[in-house]
Amino acid sequence: SYHFSATPIMSGDKVTGVALIIFDFTEMEKAEEVRREFTANVSHELRTPLQTIAGSAELLSNGMVAEKDVPQFSQKIYKEAKRLITLVEDIIKLSHLDEESSDIISEKVDLYDVSKMTVTNLTPVAEKAGVELAVKGEPSIITGKSQLLTSIVFNLCDNAIKYNRPGGRVEVEVKNCVDCVKLSVSDTGIGIPLDQQSRIFERFYRVDKSRSKEVGGTGLGLSIVKHAAKLHNAEIELRSVVGKGTTIILTFPK
Ligand code: ADP
8 A cells, every 4th residue: 555645845935846755565565464364374274283183182081082993093193293393393494584684595505415415314205105216416516505405405305205196206306507506306296287386385375285284294395495495596497287297496596
């Protein structure tokens, strides 16, 4: 919205003009709206698993659960509690990123090293999902923050595994170009419909809520990627075909 303030310009006792000051609050209001929406989403996302945990724990402690169903209830509590931990960690990561300035982008980091390490850490997760996870590339030094770069590679690979199919494949590639380094993460997964591709980087946005919940997603992974990429002045490109797979390419300046 706009606010106006008008002051008459006097020459002696004659009004010769009006000074008009226009205050543009649009950007501030937009930021406020995003904050409000985020808080509402956080409350909802925290409440749902907490209610499941409280409900199941209450039934268990009242002896209302048949002996044979006890493991199922305990597992539900465990799964939801784990999801809450990931969610809280992601929220904290995002709020730190919000405060970070590009001053922290000052280490010499080999993105290939970061990728190899992350792939090694995620190998058990890929194996469990029946997905083959591979990394190839060459030493590729950029100016960055290694902890944030790890978050980027981790979140992209984690998604590529989660939204894949058994027997599918994930390939991470790091290569140098003239003035840049390209990181690409490709999968043979479910793909993202064209009309939703621009939205998946929004906080809490998920294409398929139920699938995302089942695979343990928080809806914050790609927002973290987007923020961390922005701090590195990296560009993000998304190519995806439903039923075929997705490739996300980040281009970092050297
Ligand atoms: P989540 O924690 O739900 O995975 P993200 O922010 O990482 O949240 O991703 C947002 C949504 O984008 C996901 O819920 C999923 O629907 C979609 N998505 C992300 N990566 C992929 C991918 N590689 N293949 C298919 N869909 C994806």
